[in-house]
Amino acid sequence: NAGVTQTPKFQVLKTGQSMTLQCAQDMNHEYMSWYRQDPGMGLRLIHYSVGAGITDQGEVPNGYNVSRSTTEDFPLRLLSAAPSQTSVYFCASSYSRGGGVCGYTFGSGTRLTVV
């Protein structure tokens, strides 16, 4: 049971380049989220999904796109990378019980540097 798998682990992009951060989970969780972590700012929600075909914006969605065509996968696309997007990105998934999310399982992160 792999849990939440993120690829790549490290990436360096040039300003203006695009790329996709991959996230896959094998726990049949309906909820998935993308967060970015910056020093002194905790984790901030970028986009989230409550099921296949359903996505919504979080706190800091600008410059990022997501899609959820299957339950397992939730890729994050950077449309035109900017230095401000240098960060560590975490994908997370969860199931619900009793009407609420039971706590997210996090991937190990992707460290992205934009130069």
Place this chain on the structure above:
Amino acid sequence: AQSVTQPDIHITVSEGASLELRCNYSYGATPYLFWYVQSPGQGLQLLLKYFSGDTLVQGIKGFEAEFKRSQSSFNLRKPSVHWSDAAEYFCAVGAGTASKLTFGTGTRLQVTL
């Protein structure tokens, strides 16, 4: 909108001493509350969660937290800290179905031997 405050950026305790990490939240109704731990270079691991019911919740690794509605707090405690507990700790709050979590800025715990 919900928010979380972790007033202590950095805490140092001696191994074997007790620990309390503070977390205050802002939300109009009863929230979902979580504590996560992050070791350097790693993802976040769920320590414990509160949804409803008993206000004292037990988690993994000997941690517990108490929900106090009157103080809008969800402080994390451990009676005796081990050197392996050195990490960064995040409190998080979720509204509604808790599909969206709001995290605090974290407290870095250092343990001295």
